[in-house]
Amino acid sequence: MKELIRIASGQGFWGDLLTAPIDQVTKGPVDYMMMDYLAEVTMSIMQKQKRKDPKLGYAKDLVELFEQILPVCVEKNIRVITNGGGVNPVACSEAILNVARKLGIKKLKIGVVLGDDILERIDELASQEIPLKNMETGENLSNVRTKLQSANVYFGAFPVVEALHQGAQIVITGRTTDTGLTLAPMIYEFGWKEDDWDKLAAGTVAGHILECGGQASGGNFSADWRAVPDLAHIGFPIAEAHPSGEIVITKHENTGGLVSLATVKEQLLYEIGNPKEYITPDCVADFTTIQLESGGKNRVKMTGVKGKPATEYYKVSMSYLDGYTAVGTLTYSWPDALEKAQKADEVLRTRLNDLKLEFEEVRTEFMGYNSCHGPLVTEVTNLNEVVLRVGVRSQDFKAVERFGKELAPLILTGPPAVTGFAGGRPKPSEVISYWPALIPKNAVKPEVVIKEI
Amino acid sequence: MRIRLDKICHVRSGDKGDTGNVGLIARKKEYYPIIEKYVTADRVKKHFEGIALGPVERYELPNLWALNFLLHHALGGGGTKSLKNDAQGKTLSAALLRMEIEINEEIIL
Numbered sequence: 299m300k301e302l303i304r305i306a307s308g309q310g311f312w313g314d315l316l317t318a319p320i321d322q323v324t325k326g327p328v329d330y331m332m333m334d335y336l337a338e339v340t341m342s343i344m345q346k347q348k349r350k351d352p353k354l355g356y357a358k359d360l361v362e363l364f365e366q367i368l369p370v371c372v373e374k375n376i377r378v379i380t381n382g383g384g385v386n387p388v389a390c391s392e393a394i395l396n397v398a399r400k401l402g403i404k405k406l407k408i409g410v411v412l413g414d415d416i417l418e419r420i421d422e423l424a425s426q427e428i429p430l431k432n433m434e435t436g437e438n439l440s441n442v443r444t445k446l447q448s449a450n451v452y453f454g455a456f457p458v459v460e461a462l463h464q465g466a467q468i469v470i471t472g473r474t475t476d477t478g479l480t481l482a483p484m485i486y487e488f489g490w491k492e493d494d495w496d497k498l499a500a501g502t503v504a505g506h507i508l509e510c511g512g513q514a515s516g517g518n519f520s521a522d523w524r525a526v527p528d529l530a531h532i533g534f535p536i537a538e539a540h541p542s543g544e545i546v547i548t549k550h551e552n553t554g555g556l557v558s559l560a561t562v563k564e565q566l567l568y569e570i571g572n573p574k575e576y577i578t579p580d581c582v583a584d585f586t587t588i589q590l591e592s593g594g595k596n597r598v599k600m601t602g603v604k605g606k607p608a609t610e611y612y613k614v615s616m617s618y619l620d621g622y623t624a625v626g627t628l629t630y631s632w633p634d635a636l637e638k639a640q641k642a643d644e645v646l647r648t649r650l651n652d653l654k655l656e657f658e659e660v661r662t663e664f665m666g667y668n669s670c671h672g673p674l675v676t677e678v679t680n681l682n683e684v685v686l687r688v689g690v691r692s693q694d695f696k697a698v699e700r701f702g703k704e705l706a707p708l709i710l711t712g713p714p715a716v717t718g719f720a721g722g723r724p725k726p727s728e729v730i731s732y733w734p735a736l737i738p739k740n741a742v743k744p745e746v747v748i749k750e751i
Numbered sequence: 752m753r754i755r756l757d758k759i760c761h762v763r764s765g766d767k768g769d770t771g772n773v774g775l776i777a778r779k780k781e782y783y784p785i786i787e788k789y790v791t792a793d794r795v796k797k798h799f800e801g802i803a804l805g806p807v808e809r810y811e812l813p814n815l816w817a818l819n820f821l822l823h824h825a826l827g828g829g830g831t832k833s834l835k836n837d838a839q840g841k842t843l844s845a846a847l848l849r850m851e852i853e854i855n856e857e858i859i860l
Contacts, residue, residue, distance in 0.1 A: 338830065339830060339831055384768045434768070434772065518763070518841075520761045520844060520848075521761035521763050521776075522761075522846070523777065560761060560776070563774075563776050563815050563816075563817060564761065564763040564774065564776065565763075566774075566775065566815060566817075567762070567763050567772075567774020567776065567812075567815070567817055567819055568763050568765045568772075569762075569765035569766065569767060569772055569819060570772060570774075571767065571772070571819075572808075572818060573810050573812050574810075575818055585812060585815075586811070586812050586814055586816065588814055588815065589814060590814075590815070591794060619830060623831070623832070623834060625834065626759065630752070635752065659827075659828075659835035661835065663836055664834070665836060669835075669836040670836065670842040670845070670846070671802075671836050671845070671846045671849070672801060672802050673800065673801035673802065674798070674799075674802070674846050674849055689834030689835075690834070691828075691832065691834060706856055722764055727831070728831070729831050729832050730830065731830065731831075732768060732830055732831055734768075734828075739770060
């Protein structure tokens, strides 16, 4: 058994810094790289792409990325784990195999984790008395059944572990938890058991630190952002994991950014609920047991993490169509920029009322003044410029579309010193709402398929 | 003495649906008892009046010198539904740093 493995964070979301995964596999030693691509809204976007073209529905960035990193990963035997397979992990793995063939790579095994996509199984599950009620509101799924866009079960680390056991160098999954991507190689390398709750919790916490990429290594750092060196070349975090569950968070030497107690703490506090019950499919981690200490320059040691048994349920994330929105902006300049923007908003709202359009909400914000902190902002006199930002939401597409046509006229028929309409009319976009639910673990079965050349 | 939280804390915030989470971390170990004592859920609820439309919950993480606040119904519906510029609550963290507390203890800044 290895005494140490290094797991690198390559991407924190679909749209993250494209050079980061390349730096991770070339600028220093790593054994594994995890890449998180999935936010809740991402799955519905991918379903839409798949409906248009059955060969799509995954993070297309992966194809170009593997063109750049596959040779070095094969040469150094770095194993890559990602949930970028989205709603079509098979097509994703085939696209990557094509990249391998093009690069002249003779041998490659890709493990594909399937079974998380239950969109086609909703009625079957209902007939088994698995109602998938909204776990926050208690509503019945029948209320939105016809508008469902995607339905995915959050799998944990163990299907990925199975793929690693079958010799996969690359593991492509659908909706696997962000934390599971980091935990899986620890379970696989150190032989951790399904009820090693403390160790599983330690790996899960490490996964939480890695899952947002640079946000643990100096990005979005509130404590002292001026002191972060060379953000342009930020090194993404790396977890050095030991069989005991002790984990050191660090980054490659000769990269920018910063790994400190403060940067790691900020990421630990990101998007958590009750810290004593951080629930994943693999365990329930207790964040109040985490002990951090500095382990030298850009090194933070984590010990002491306690875990509790996993629950009997998987979380399901579903999305459904819920109307339309559009947002438009206009820029007003000194003098009296704020007053002019307020007047423009008043004129716009009067015209929308005259048209008798029905909106669920019309929201006005004044960027440069109150769009971030709303009623908390301090009074200011005579701002140099203000951006009027108006958004509408409605179930009626036509109402939202018409709103988009009412903004530009303000330039010639509203208050003076206005600009910033080069982008054209705001276009309606679909609202995707979430439907979180629970499903008994025995109602779904993760499946691992190997694709190879 | 009266202090604004940015003098003694750092922060991070994020979203889960229509709920914003704000992590408030003491810059020094000796500041943690101060924020634990004075930055209560009630106090934060008042601070975010007009922003957090639902209840505010507080959780303590003394091991990280930190408090975690959940601000319910603070993101205009959350996700793609929200019309807010800050639909993900990324700047709620900085908004909490504006809070001033009146404390009985003397601390060295």
